[in-house]
Amino acid sequence: MAVALILLLVAIGSVLFHLYSPWWWTPIATNWAYIDHTINITFWITGFVFVAVIAFMAYCVFRFHHKEGRRADYNPENKRLEWWLSVGTGVGVAAMLAPGLVVWHQFVTVPADASEIEVMGQQWQWSFRLPGKDGRLGTSDVRNIGSDNPMGLNRDDPHAQDDVVIENGDLHLQVGKPVKILLRSVDVLHDFYVPEFRAKMDMVPGVVTYFWIKPIRTGTFDVLCAELCGAAHYQMRAKVIVDEEGEYHAWLEQQKTFAELSLGKAVVKATYQSGGKTYQSGGK
Amino acid sequence: MVDIPYDRIADIPPAEVPDVELYHPRSWWTRYVFSQDAKVIAVQYALTASAIGLVALVLSWLMRLQLGFPGTFSFIDANQYLQFITMHGMIMVIYLLTALFLGGFGNYLIPLMVGARDMVFPYVNMLSYWVYLLAVLVLASTFFVPGGPTGAGWTLYPPQAILSGTPGQDWGIILMMSSLILFIIGFTMGGLNYVVTVLQARTRGMTLMRLPLTVWGIFTATVMALLAFPALFVASVMLLLDRLLGTSFFMPSLVEMGTLSKYGGGSPLLFQHLFWFFGHPEVYIVALPAFGIVSDLISTHARKNIFGYRMMVWAIVAIGALSFIVWAHHMYVSGMFPQFGYFFATTTLIIAIPTAIKVYNWVLTLWRGDIHLRVPMLFALGFIITFVNGGLTGLFLGNVVVDVPLSDTMFVVAHFHMVMGVAPIMVVLGAIYHWYPKVTGRMLNDALGKFHFWVTFLGAYLIFFPMHYLGLLGVPRRYFELGDAAFIPPSAHSLNAFISVVALTVGFSQMVFLFNLAWSLFKGEASGGNPWRATTLEWQTPETPPGHGNWGKELPVVYRWAYDYSVPGAEQDFIPQNQPPAATRVVQGAAS
Numbered sequence: 001m002a003v004a005l006i007l008l009l010v011a012i013g014s015v016l017f018h019l020y021s022p023w024w025w026t027p028i029a030t031n032w033a034y035i036d037h038t039i040n041i042t043f044w045i046t047g048f049v050f051v052a053v054i055a056f057m058a059y060c061v062f063r064f065h066h067k068e069g070r071r072a073d074y075n076p077e078n079k080r081l082e083w084w085l086s087v088g089t090g091v092g093v094a095a096m097l098a099p100g101l102v103v104w105h106q107f108v109t110v111p112a113d114a115s116e117i118e119v120m121g122q123q124w125q126w127s128f129r130l131p132g133k134d135g136r137l138g139t140s141d142v143r144n145i146g147s148d149n150p151m152g153l154n155r156d157d158p159h160a161q162d163d164v165v166i167e168n169g170d171l172h173l174q175v176g177k178p179v180k181i182l183l184r185s186v187d188v189l190h191d192f193y194v195p196e197f198r199a200k201m202d203m204v205p206g207v208v209t210y211f212w213i214k215p216i217r218t219g220t221f222d223v224l225c226a227e228l229c230g231a232a233h234y235q236m237r238a239k240v241i242v243d244e245e246g247e248y249h250a251w252l253e254q255q256k257t258f259a260e261l262s263l264g265k266a267v268v269k270a271t272y273q274s275g276g277k278t279y280q281s282g283g284k
Numbered sequence: 285m286v287d288i289p290y291d292r293i294a295d296i297p298p299a300e301v302p303d304v305e306l307y308h309p310r311s312w313w314t315r316y317v318f319s320q321d322a323k324v325i326a327v328q329y330a331l332t333a334s335a336i337g338l339v340a341l342v343l344s345w346l347m348r349l350q351l352g353f354p355g356t357f358s359f360i361d362a363n364q365y366l367q368f369i370t371m372h373g374m375i376m377v378i379y380l381l382t383a384l385f386l387g388g389f390g391n392y393l394i395p396l397m398v399g400a401r402d403m404v405f406p407y408v409n410m411l412s413y414w415v416y417l418l419a420v421l422v423l424a425s426t427f428f429v430p431g432g433p434t435g436a437g438w439t440l441y442p443p444q445a446i447l448s449g450t451p452g453q454d455w456g457i458i459l460m461m462s463s464l465i466l467f468i469i470g471f472t473m474g475g476l477n478y479v480v481t482v483l484q485a486r487t488r489g490m491t492l493m494r495l496p497l498t499v500w501g502i503f504t505a506t507v508m509a510l511l512a513f514p515a516l517f518v519a520s521v522m523l524l525l526d527r528l529l530g531t532s533f534f535m536p537s538l539v540e541m542g543t544l545s546k547y548g549g550g551s552p553l554l555f556q557h558l559f560w561f562f563g564h565p566e567v568y569i570v571a572l573p574a575f576g577i578v579s580d581l582i583s584t585h586a587r588k589n590i591f592g593y594r595m596m597v598w599a600i601v602a603i604g605a606l607s608f609i610v611w612a613h614h615m616y617v618s619g620m621f622p623q624f625g626y627f628f629a630t631t632t633l634i635i636a637i638p639t640a641i642k643v644y645n646w647v648l649t650l651w652r653g654d655i656h657l658r659v660p661m662l663f664a665l666g667f668i669i670t671f672v673n674g675g676l677t678g679l680f681l682g683n684v685v686v687d688v689p690l691s692d693t694m695f696v697v698a699h700f701h702m703v704m705g706v707a708p709i710m711v712v713l714g715a716i717y718h719w720y721p722k723v724t725g726r727m728l729n730d731a732l733g734k735f736h737f738w739v740t741f742l743g744a745y746l747i748f749f750p751m752h753y754l755g756l757l758g759v760p761r762r763y764f765e766l767g768d769a770a771f772i773p774p775s776a777h778s779l780n781a782f783i784s785v786v787a788l789t790v791g792f793s794q795m796v797f798l799f800n801l802a803w804s805l806f807k808g809e810a811s812g813g814n815p816w817r818a819t820t821l822e823w824q825t826p827e828t829p830p831g832h833g834n835w836g837k838e839l840p841v842v843y844r845w846a847y848d849y850s851v852p853g854a855e856q857d858f859i860p861q862n863q864p865p866a867a868t869r870v871v872q873g874a875a876s
Contacts, residue, residue: 003657003662003665006742007665007669010669010742010745011669014673014749017749017750017753021750021753022773022775023750023753023754023756023757023773023775023776023779024753024756024757025689025756025757025758026757026758026771032689034685035685035686035688035689038683038685038686039680039686039689039690042679042680042683042686045679046676046677046679046680049640049672049676050672050673050676053643053644053647053668053672054668054669054672056647057647057650057665057668057669060647060650060651060653060655061650061655061657061665064586064650064651064652064653064654064655065655065656065657066587066654066655066656066657070654071587071654071850071857072586072587072588072652072653072654072849072850072857073588073651073652073653073850074588074589074849074850074851074852075588075589075591075651075652076589076591076592076593076847077591077592077593077594077595078591078592081648082592082595082641082644082645085640085641085644086637086640086641089636089637089640089641090637093633093634093636093637093679096633096679096683097629097630097633097683100629100683100684100685100686101626101629101630101684101685103685104625104626104629104684104685107622107685107688108622108623108625122539123449123541124449141537142536142537142538142539142544143537143544145539145544183619185538186538186539187443187444187447187449187538187539187540188443188444188447188449188450188538189441189443189444189552191617191692193692193760195689195757195758195771196758196771198688198689199688199689200617200688200689200691200692201617201619202617202618202619203619204552204553204618204619205443205536205537205538205552206536206537206538206550206551206552207536207553207619209619220770221770221771222769222770222771224760224769225760226691226692226693226760227441227692228366228436228437228441228444228762229444229449230444230447230449230450231362231363231366231435231449231450231451232362232449233366233762233763233764234362234762234763234764234765234766234767235767237767237769
């Protein structure tokens with residue numbers, strides 16, 4: 001019976017494709033292997049249901065397709081069967097949801113020893129900021145942004161002076177150190193996305209979002225934007241390099257702080273004209 | 285285990301349904317153009333939706349050409365690509381599927397299936413179509429205005445939707461918002477009609493629990509749409525105000541192209557909440573009519589009652605209700621308060637239970653059936669496979685932490701195309717093959733239909749099943765070009781090219797279907813009134829196609845549920861809903 005066979009082949013073919021697919025997730029580079037495990041649990045449960053339903057359907061088509069003289073059963077309901085199926089489904093759902101929620105709890109619980117760094121998105125590039133010697137990121141405001149202050153740091157905030165500002169460069173992280181990545185946008189939605197990290201989060205103008213990771217292997221990884229941000233969305237790229245401790249510090253030594261970058265440039269009060277109202281940046 | 289006797293007339297208080305005075309057209313114009321007859325309006329809706337749907341189909345070809353063979357087609361640039369994906373998505377979800385299921389199938393089937401002469405407000409029904417047509421024209425006009433249509437993605441997220449870094453910021457976004465507002469106005473007029481007709485104009489004996497599941501699906505979807513569309517309506521108005529008058533509902537302080545903008549204080553996340561408060565129910569606004577229709581296709585062509593009718597009705601209602609408290613599962617990585625994740629993941633996965641019940645009941649209906657593998661049944665089987673597949677991948681994306689790596693990748697694209705693109709379209713096509721004989725009096729060509737089915741079903745599966753794995757790999761969506769990325773192997777580009785070739789093939793096979801529709805209108809085999817030997821009322825009309833007023837002199841009286849197939853002891857393998865119980869009772873005419 002050709003139709004039944006094709007239906008069955010769709011199910012079998014899907015399973016074989018899954019098993020032999022050359023396209024699979026990238027080798028993980030952070031602590032979020034839990035997420036991969038949860039995906040695997042979900043694949044097993046849903047895969048079983050998929051094959052069972054399609055195989056049952058294919059069998060019905062094979063066994064009960066119309067022949068001369070066949071008459072269907074009259075069988076409106078079967079309460080017991082329907083309840084068993086509902087309960088079984090509920091158990092399967094719980095088996096996926098429970099680990100999912102446990103891992104989500106880990107995902108939203110930032111460890112106390114995580115250091116903070118900041119990623120800023122703008123059309124269509126990435127900037128990065130590290131807290132500097134004092135270990136604290138200075139305050140910032142979109143109104144402070146100017147050619148000499150691309151990340152809009154607050155010049156009057158002492159914590160901002162030693163912040164390491166990386167414009168048009170790569171971000172380096174130290175392997176094995178948990179890091180809370182603060183996300184900020186100055187124009188539209190963006191999303192800091194590194195496939196090997198598994199974690200991602202939108203960056204929303206007006207608020208600071210975050211996620212945390214602990215890099216577990218060194219390497220160079222592509223940063224992409226995962227939230228549509230306009231015409232050059234697909235070109236908004238950077239790289240993250242996960243280093244061993246020594247290399248990381250060597251790199252960090254070479255970076256310039258906000259104060260150093262401002263040095264030599266006259267602190268001009270940039271004035272923006274927009275909508276008839278004048279905003280002043282700089283000294284508040 | 286048989287709980288529903290099929291002859292329970294005594295339990296039904298046979299309420300009198302007063303016959304209504306119909307509006308009678310006096311000229312060709314009021315009969316065929318400015319018609320108030322739901323059947324004509326249904327065809328107008330269906331033709332308009334299909335026409336704009338063809339535009340969306342062509343857009344998908346252009347997108348696939350770019351994705352499969354980047355750099356080859358110089359006439360597609362990054363801006364246009366974004367405009368194509370935006371218009372494709374918006375047209376398919378709203379202007380095609382919503383309009384076709386509710387305006388098309390709803391208008392045609394509700395009055396016939398409940399035994400009414402027409403919708404209760406025929407004039408408003410007519411207006412509904414003309415406002416819808418205006419909405420479609422405004423939408424289509426954006427292709428011809430300076431700057432072209434908006435390229436903000438169908439989700440239209442601010443701030444970028446109204447800023448200058450996005451194509452169509454000039455006219456496109458303004459007309460898009462205007463068109464949506466018009467659509468919602470038009471839909472509300474139609475939707476109130478469908479709801480009131482189902483509640484008030486059912487014929488004698490047609491209790492709610494005797495309604496065919498098609499009516500249950502369309503009815504519940506319409507109620508949901510009436511509750512969900514207002515959220516999109518206000519979001520559209522507010523975004524329009526932000527764009528035109530400089531208000532800041534959704535706009536915080538931000539820099540636009542290097543200059544501080546005039547906006548300040550608004551919340552981009554507020555728009556996302558409003559959008560998805562509409563957007564998630566919208567998924568089920570498309571899915572529930574499909575659920576209902578496919579139940580009837582399966583039952584009719586398997587010659588067997590739908591299994592677990594009452595559970596099916598409750599599942600439709602439960603899904604409809606639950607779908608209003610799951611919207612933020614579209615926003616797990618939006619930057620909203622992270623603790624919301626627990627709640628929305630739980631509600632989302634709970635929805636899987638009533639949905640799974642529906643799937644079980646469809647395949648259990650096939651068990652010990654007498655399955656006629658006609659074209660509508662083939663499409664129903666194709667629906668089950670694609671819907672189960674797409675529904676199961678929903679369990680990945682709904683489970684908050686699993687969504688984190690997968691969101692905004694091709695996995696999402698594959699998932700929603702499978703579950704709310706391919707699956708409902710399988711039902712639309714199956715339903716057209718099923719009801720075309722009632723609408724035209726002629727059968728569609730069977731050989732062309734089977735060809736159309738196999739190419740569409742297998743092709744669509746080959747397009748979207750492998751696409752999930754591109755998403756697992758991490759390939760992001762809405763990318764004009766993937767460019768250099770170390771994690772994307774060359775084989776991923778080959779897969780993209782393969783998908784594009786299949787997509788073009790499936791697209792062109794729809795031309796066979798259009799040919800079939802046109803050819804059969806004149807040359808198709810005459811169908812008679814009830815070619816599938818179905819039980820529901822629309823197949824029992826005195827004329828085929830049904831005349832104005834549907835029922836001749838007297839309204840039908842309903843004595844049984846919609847699924848009396850293969851009743852033991854009955855002479856034939858179906859008993860129409862309006863067939864009285866054999867000589868057990870004196871039947872009174874409906875019209876007094």
